[in-house]
Amino acid sequence: MNVDIGNALDAVAQPGVSDDSLRRLDDRVAAAHDRIERGIAGEEFGYAALSLPETTDSDAIHDAVAPLADSEYVLTVGIGGSALGAATVAGALGVGDRAPVLDNVDPQSVQTTLESLPLSETAVHVVSRSGTTAETLGNFLVVREAMADAGVDWTDRTIVTTGESGPLHALANEHALPMLSVPAGVPGRFSVLSPVGLVPAAILGCDIEAVLAGGQAGRNALAPSLFDCPAYAYGAVAVALERRGAHVNAFVPYAERLEYFAEWFAQLWAESLGKDGMGQTPARALGATDQHSQLQLYRAGRHDKLITLVRPRNRSQLTIPDTEIEELAYLGDTGVGELLDAEFKATEASLAAAGQPNVRVEIDRLDASTLGELLYGMEAACILAGELLDVETFTQPAVEWGKRAARGLLGDTDAPEADAITEKEQLM
Ligand code: PA5
Numbered sequence: 058m059n060v061d062i063g064n065a066l067d068a069v070a071q072p073g074v075s076d077d078s079l080r081r082l083d084d085r086v087a088a089a090h091d092r093i094e095r096g097i098a099g100e101e102f103g104y105a106a107l108s109l110p111e112t113t114d115s116d117a118i119h120d121a122v123a124p125l126a127d128s129e130y131v132l133t134v135g136i137g138g139s140a141l142g143a144a145t146v147a148g149a150l151g152v153g154d155r156a157p158v159l160d161n162v163d164p165q166s167v168q169t170t171l172e173s174l175p176l177s178e179t180a181v182h183v184v185s186r187s188g189t190t191a192e193t194l195g196n197f198l199v200v201r202e203a204m205a206d207a208g209v210d211w212t213d214r215t216i217v218t219t220g221e222s223g224p225l226h227a228l229a230n231e232h233a234l235p236m237l238s239v240p241a242g243v244p245g246r247f248s249v250l251s252p253v254g255l256v257p258a259a260i261l262g263c264d265i266e267a268v269l270a271g272g273q274a275g276r277n278a279l280a281p282s283l284f285d286c287p288a289y290a291y292g293a294v295a296v297a298l299e300r301r302g303a304h305v306n307a308f309v310p311y312a313e314r315l316e317y318f319a320e321w322f323a324q325l326w327a328e329s330l331g332k333d334g335m336g337q338t339p340a341r342a343l344g345a346t347d348q349h350s351q352l353q354l355y356r357a358g359r360h361d362k363l364i365t366l367v368r369p370r371n372r373s374q375l376t377i378p379d380t381e382i383e384e385l386a387y388l389g390d391t392g393v394g395e396l397l398d399a400e401f402k403a404t405e406a407s408l409a410a411a412g413q414p415n416v417r418v419e420i421d422r423l424d425a426s427t428l429g430e431l432l433y434g435m436e437a438a439c440i441l442a443g444e445l446l447d448v449e450t451f452t453q454p455a456v457e458w459g460k461r462a463a464r465g466l467l468g469d470t471d472a473p474e475a476d477a478i479t480e481k482e483q484l485m
Contacts, residue, residue, distance in 0.1 A: 058275065058427070058434045060287035061417040062294045064405065070414035071360055072301035074294060082445075083283050086293050089444035090281040093437075103451030105240065106247035106436060107279075110272030110429070112240065113251050115265050121216060121235045121252075122260045128180035128214070131257035132170070133158045134200060135184035136192045137328075137456070138245020139218075141321040142254030142432075143182065146268065147261065148317035149428045156257040159196045167199060176207045181215045182256045186239040186248070188223025191464050197225075218252045244451050246325050249432050264425045271429025278430075279437060291416060292438035295363055296445045298414050299337050303363040306337040307355060311344035311368040311401045312423055318367075319343070322435055328456060329439050332448040337363065344368075345400035352404060356411045364408055364415040367431075368401050371422040 067073030074082075096104025105112075125131075133143045133156065140160035147156035157170055181200055185193045204211035217229040218237045229236045237252035239245075248254060250272045255265045280286040283293040295306060306326060308319045323339035330336035342351045344366070355364050372394030379389035388396070408415045418434075420427035443450030458474050465475025 058278070058287050058430050059417075059419045060290045061419075062290055064409045065294045065298060065363065065414045065416050069409050069412065071412045072298055072303055073412075073414055074297045074301070078297065079283070079293075082293050082297055085445055086283045086289050086441065087281040089441050090279065090286075090289065092444055093279070093440055100242055102242045103244055103247065104440070105242035106244070106250075107276060107433075107440070109240065109243065109248075109250035110269045110276055110433065113255070113269055115255070115259075115269060118237065118252050118255055118259050118265065121237050122180075122256060124235065125180040125214065125216060125260050127178075128260055129155060129178040130174055131156045131180045131182055131260045132174060132200065133160075133182045133184060133257055134193055134197045135182075135253075136160045136190055137324060138248055139184040139186060139190070139193065139239075139253060141246070141317070141324055142249030143184070143257045145249065145317045145321040145432070146254050146258045146263075146428065149314045149423060150258055150263045150268075150425060151314060152258065152261040152263060153314070153317065155261055159200070160192075162192045162195055167196060171200065171203045176204050176209045176214075179214065180257075180260050181211070182218065182260075183215060183225065184218045184239075184253055184256075185223075185225050186220050186245050186253075188219045188225030188227075189464075190460060191467065194225065216256060218256060244453070246321075246328055247436055247451070249321070249436075250429065254432075267425035268429040268432075271426035271431075272433040273429075274426070275430045275433030275437065278434075287418075288434040288437035289441050291365075291418065291434070292441035293445065294416060295337065295438070296442050298363045299335070302361055303414055304337055305340055305362040307340040307342055307351070307362050307364045309342045309344050309347065309364060309366050309404075311366065311397055312372075313343070314423055315367060316343050318431070321432075325435060325439050328453050329450045330442055330446060330448060331455075332446075332452075335446050335448060344404065345397055348400060348404055352407070356407055356413060360413060362413065364413060365418060366401065366405055366415055367418045368398070369420050369423040369427070372397070 067075045097107050133140055140158045144158045147153045183197045201211040212232045216235045219225045220239050239253055240251050259265050283290045308322045310319055319341040323341055326339045375393040377388050377391050420431055461472040462474035465472025
């Protein structure tokens with residue numbers, strides 16, 4: 058993974074970061090790196106995520122999914138960090154169409170998803186770290202009933218990834234379902250390089266070892282200076298820009314297969330850094346499609362954004378044929394990928410010309426290994442940013458409040474937050 062921060066410097070961008078302030082920031086990056094390394098070595102909560110390329114046992118994943126290897130589709134039932142990683146990996150590796158996700162409880166979309174799948178050829182991967190999330194458990198109960206109604210033995214087609222206890226763990230035990238663990242010390246949004254993110258890809262025959270090897274390359278690239286470590290350069294510049302008014306981080310991959318990656322990044326950035334009145338608001342766009350919509354704002358709107366432009370340097374070959382129309386001669390014999398790269402460069406230059414801070418993140422080509430490196434790099438960037446902002450990167454109290462309150466409104470007596478909502482409703 059390469060990161061070019063040239064267009065975030067004050068010689069180009071407003072807001073921008075000066076060379077001097079970057080050098081000063083680098084002392085804090087060194088201290089943060091030291092803290093991160095200690096956290097990794099001590100397997101501390103959250104930091105343990107950065108050991109996953111080493112600690113994830115891919116053989117255990119293959120063994121657990123072996124009975125499901127004949128599946129045409131894998132339906133992930135989870136939400137947030139228990140769904141986005143799996144969707145991101147499957148999407149980036151080109152099997153996204155065979156790996157749908159139920160991560161919402163909209164009855165219409167649940168029904169449509171179930172009706173669209175041949176349930177006898179579908180594996181169901183139920184994921185919940187806590188094992189208590191109402192959306193996930195509610196959806197799973199609907200899915201298993203649909204399977205039973207279709208004459209499919211759901212216990213033959215289901216695999217569970219969860220923590221060491223909780224209702225989902227109990228249910229899996231009760232029915233002797235194959236079960237994998239959400240690694241201890243790893244919050245949901247940092248768990249992509251574990252069974253949470255890798256099971257659907259493994260069932261669909263993707264090279265999960267290469268994903269982990271790419272993650273390991275990211276691990277090996279951590280270094281105590283932002284000038285030597287692309288992931289830290291990204292995290293440090295994002296923080297420096299936020300302090301100077303870039304309160305939005307627009308993440309724009311120029312690769313369709315990375316569309317879910319932008320969703321995953323949005324969760325990572327928002328849920329980890331949105332604390333104590335700080336944190337950039339993530340926005341998502343897709344190049345080149347959104348050049349024809351959001352780019353207007355990114356170039357000519359408020360200077361309150363960092364625009365993160367992401368691309369693979371090499372792409373598959375597809376040539377635009379010659380045409381009989383002279384005005385279109387420039388397109389003839391051009392690669393479609395070449396056109397996309399021209400769009401990328403044009404956007405980058407256009408933002409720089411307008412003084413809008415942007416950072417270029419590149420991988421060589423999009424494959425399992427570079428995907429692992431990119432996932433790891435963004436997690437490391439986020440953890441570094443959390444250290445620099447001095448927030449609790451690995452907690453999500455606002456999310457937990459909402460989860461408990463929703464359960465309370467449905468009658469779960471162990472959820473006092475619901476009282477606050479009903480009291481407010483009575484006042485209205
Ligand atoms: O990152 C997180 O911690 C959250 O997004 C969780 O992944 C999400 O709330 C789902 O929680 P659980 O895995 O306990 O069902």
